[in-house]
Amino acid sequence: MLTYLNGPESDPFNYIYSSDEWLYGYDPPRPFPFWVNLEPTNHCQLDCLFCSRQKSTRRLGFLDLDLARAIFGEMSLWPGSAVRLAGWGEPFLHPKLPSLCAMAKEAGVAVKIYTNGQKMDRRTLSALIDSEVDEIQFSFQGLNEKQYHFNRVGGRHARLAQNIELAHDLRGRRPRPFLSALTSVLADELAQASPQAFCDRWLGLVDKVAIDLTNLNFVSDLPRVQPFLPRQSEGLRRGRCVDVFLALEVKYDGTIEFCGQDANSRPEHTAGRFPALSLKEAWDGEPLAAQRDRVGRALGHESSPVCRNCYHNTNKYDLFKNLSAGPSPAGQSPAGPNPAGSNPTDPEGTNP
Numbered sequence: 001m002l003t004y005l006n007g008p009e010s011d012p013f014n015y016i017y018s019s020d021e022w023l024y025g026y027d028p029p030r031p032f033p034f035w036v037n038l039e040p041t042n043h044c045q046l047d048c049l050f051c052s053r054q055k056s057t058r059r060l061g062f063l064d065l066d067l068a069r070a071i072f073g074e075m076s077l078w079p080g081s082a083v084r085l086a087g088w089g090e091p092f093l094h095p096k097l098p099s100l101c102a103m104a105k106e107a108g109v110a111v112k113i114y115t116n117g118q119k120m121d122r123r124t125l126s127a128l129i130d131s132e133v134d135e136i137q138f139s140f141q142g143l144n145e146k147q148y149h150f151n152r153v154g155g156r157h158a159r160l161a162q163n164i165e166l167a168h169d170l171r172g173r174r175p176r177p178f179l180s181a182l183t184s185v186l187a188d189e190l191a192q193a194s195p196q197a198f199c200d201r202w203l204g205l206v207d208k209v210a211i212d213l214t215n216l217n218f219v220s221d222l223p224r225v226q227p228f229l230p231r232q233s234e235g236l237r238r239g240r241c242v243d244v245f246l247a248l249e250v251k252y253d254g255t256i257e258f259c260g261q262d263a264n265s266r267p268e269h270t271a272g273r274f275p276a277l278s279l280k281e282a283w284d285g286e287p288l289a290a291q292r293d294r295v296g297r298a299l300g301h302e303s304s305p306v307c308r309n310c311y312h313n314t315n316k317y318d319l320f321k322n323l324s325a326g327p328s329p330a331g332q333s334p335a336g337p338n339p340a341g342s343n344p345t346d347p348e349g350t351n352p
Contacts, residue, residue, distance in 0.1 A: 001195055001209075001210065001211040003199050003208065004208050005207045005208070006207065010207060011135075012134040012178050013082060015080070016034050016035075021034075022034060022246065026245035027292075027296065027297070031078070032078035032280060033081060033246060033247050033279075034080070034081060034082065034246050035081070035082055035247040035248070036082075036084070036248050036279065037083075037084045037086055037247055037249045037250065038068070038083050038084070038250050039086065039089065039250065039251045040062065040063045040085050040087065040089065040093075040100060040252065041089040041091070041252055042058055042061065042087060042088040042252060043060050043062070043089045043090065044088070044090045045090060045093070045116075045118060045154055046090070046118070046153065047152075048151060048152050048153070048155075049150070049153075049216075049219075049224060050141075050151070050184070050214050050216055050218075050219060050225070052088070052218045052219055052262075053088045053263055054219065054222070055219065055264070056264055058251075058263070058264060058265060062094055063252040064252075065099060069103050069107075070274070071083075071250060071274060071279070072103055072104045072106075072107040072109050073107060074278060074280065075104075075109045075279070076108050076109060081109065082110040082112065083104055083109050083111055083112070084112045084113075084114065084247075085100070085101075085112070085113045085114065086114040087249075089252075090115065090118070091113050092115050092119045092120055093119060097113075097124065098124060098127035101113070101128055101131050101133050102127075102131045105132060105133070110134045111134050111135075112134060112136075112137060113135070113136050114139060115137070115138060116138075116139050116152070117139070117159070117163045118159055118160065120163040120166065120167070122166065122170065125167055125170050128177065129171055129174065129177060133176065133177045134176055134178060135177055135178040136167060136178075137182055138160065138163075138164055138181045140182065140183035141155075141183060141214070142183065142186070143183065143185055143189055143190075143192075143194065143195060143211075144198070147189050147192070147193060148160075151186075164179070164181070164202070164205050165205060167179055168205045179205070179206040179207050180206055180208040180209070180210070181202045181209050182209075182212070183198060183211055184211070184214040184215070185212075185213060185214060186213075186214055186228050186231075187213065187228075187231040187232050188231060199211070213232070216228060216229055216232050216233070217236075217309040217311065218261060218306075218309045218310075220309065236311045237311065238301055238310075238311050239299075240295065240296055240298075241259070241295040241296050241301075241307070241310065243258075244259065244288065244291050244292045244296045245296055247259065247260075248279060248282060248283060251265060254273045254274040255274075256270065256271045256272055256274055256277060256279070257269055257270050258270075258271065258287075258288055258291045261309075261310060262306045266306065269304065269306050271285055271288055272287075294307075295310075
């Protein structure tokens with residue numbers, strides 16, 4: 001389910017989501033990725049049911065400002081490319097988040113921030129608003145407070161709600177940042193709460209609401225998730241990956257990866273390290289080209305410990321295809337939570 005308060009044209013990234021290159025013509029890939037998914041940090045204060053971070057053995061750290069400046073400098077050479085500040089940590093834990101965003105905007109790079117909404121304050125939000133960050137996306141889990149607390153151990157639903165209201169109030173009548181809310185749900189949760197009630201609760205405080213199915217496949221070996229796997233994986237089928245044609249992942253230490261699903265930066269999932277390897281060189285290089293052949297043009301997912309747990313396919317863009325063809329009333333996609341065969345992670349194509 002994907003719902004806009006003022007229609008998809010209000011989305012600062014609609015130029016991406018409505019483009020033929022994003023929806024249909026992604027192969028062969030464009031000269032430079034639409035998105036660079038940049039990890040400010042892999043520190044996080046939550047322990048979420050679905051998150052592969054609970055299996056990560058990576059050293060904890062923060063993105064260096066000089067490294068970020070060089071990344072934004074290269075991105076500035078490719079107008080239309082945008083950065084998503086996400087990864088395996090909470091961006092608002094980075095002590096220099098406003099500076100990171102200001103550098104990106106000064107370089108002419110559009111910025112989207114993903115956040116669990118737990119660590120915010122008036123000063124930081126005001127700085128982000130003043131720098132005209134393009135979007136802040138708040139990540140929920142479940143459809144109500146009880147479901148949220150079950151899925152997001154350590155999080156406080158009330159704090160998230162308070163910070164959404166704070167961001168809404170501080171923004172006022174300014175067009176930026178665009179505010180969005182994403183939640184994903186367990187199959188059993190759909191019978192216990194209403195997706196429409198979730199939309200009604202948040203649409204107005206935010207400009208876009210998305211609801212999807214939670215992907216547990218990457219943590220399927222953990223005892224805490226196994227009771228939910230049979231219903232959660234029911235009907236899923238593997239399809240060709242489209243992310244390898246659309247986005248590039250950069251970890252806080254400059255490691256460049258094929259997509260954002262690898263919490264451990266495995267060598268076989270890595271193209272190299274920035275700045276020794278430029279983003280353009282990684283995008284055009286043989287490792288990513290081979291990965292596109294394996295999982296983007298064929299179904300060779302079993303060759304990778306990451307990809308074998310993934311069910312990406314082009315159906316995950318049907319929400320945007322439907323909107324591009326003409327939204328239903330209130331800007332909502334005709335689809336409910338994504339149908340079997342779609343990517344149960346995020347209708348925009350990144351991890352939550």
